[in-house]
Amino acid sequence: MNVATDPVYEVGEAFVGAGANSAHINTVFGTRLGPVGTAFATALATPSAGHVPFLVVWKPDVPVAPATLFINKAAIANDRHGQLTWGAAQAGVALGVTEYMAGRFPDEAATVPFVLLTAVWVDPAADSDRAVYDNNRDAVRRALDVGRRGIRPTLAHRELAIDRGPWNPYLRLD
Secondary structure, three states: OOOOOOOOEEEEEEEEOOHHHOEEEEEEEEEOOOHHHHHHHHHHHOOEOOEOOEEOEEEOOEEOOOEEEEEEOOOOOOHHHHHHHHHHHHHHHHHHHHHHHHHHOOOHHHHOOEEEEEEEEOOOOOOOHHHHHHHHHHHHHHHHHHHHHOOOOOOOHHHHHHOOOOOOOOOOOO
């Protein structure tokens, strides 16, 4: 991202996996001194019941670069859901962000001007640490790539008109 010529921020989304262990992530990547930096600080300072944004870390005392905020979309339902959210999902996001940024910014110091917001869905019915970890790793990488490419229609409007319409894994129209 070139602060002088690129968009003020990049917005991405990705869904990976199937069933309760799937991952759905939204990302907003931008500069610390812009609107994303303001949103980052505001979100960190204003937790709400069941939603406590926290810094993504490689391990305790080692935050990922750029500074990344994990915002859980689903309120923590029980101890196991909390373990999967703060453990497997957070670690998957940490690895995915680190891998993506290493490819984009070969010099880690170049990430300092930026922050990343991740809104992460972990289904309260999830039951596999490995699947939650892997799916969140892949989803955050994909979401960041979508954000970098920008919002570009993949089908012409005419094709969309004859398509069956919007779809997602939770849609049930029967």
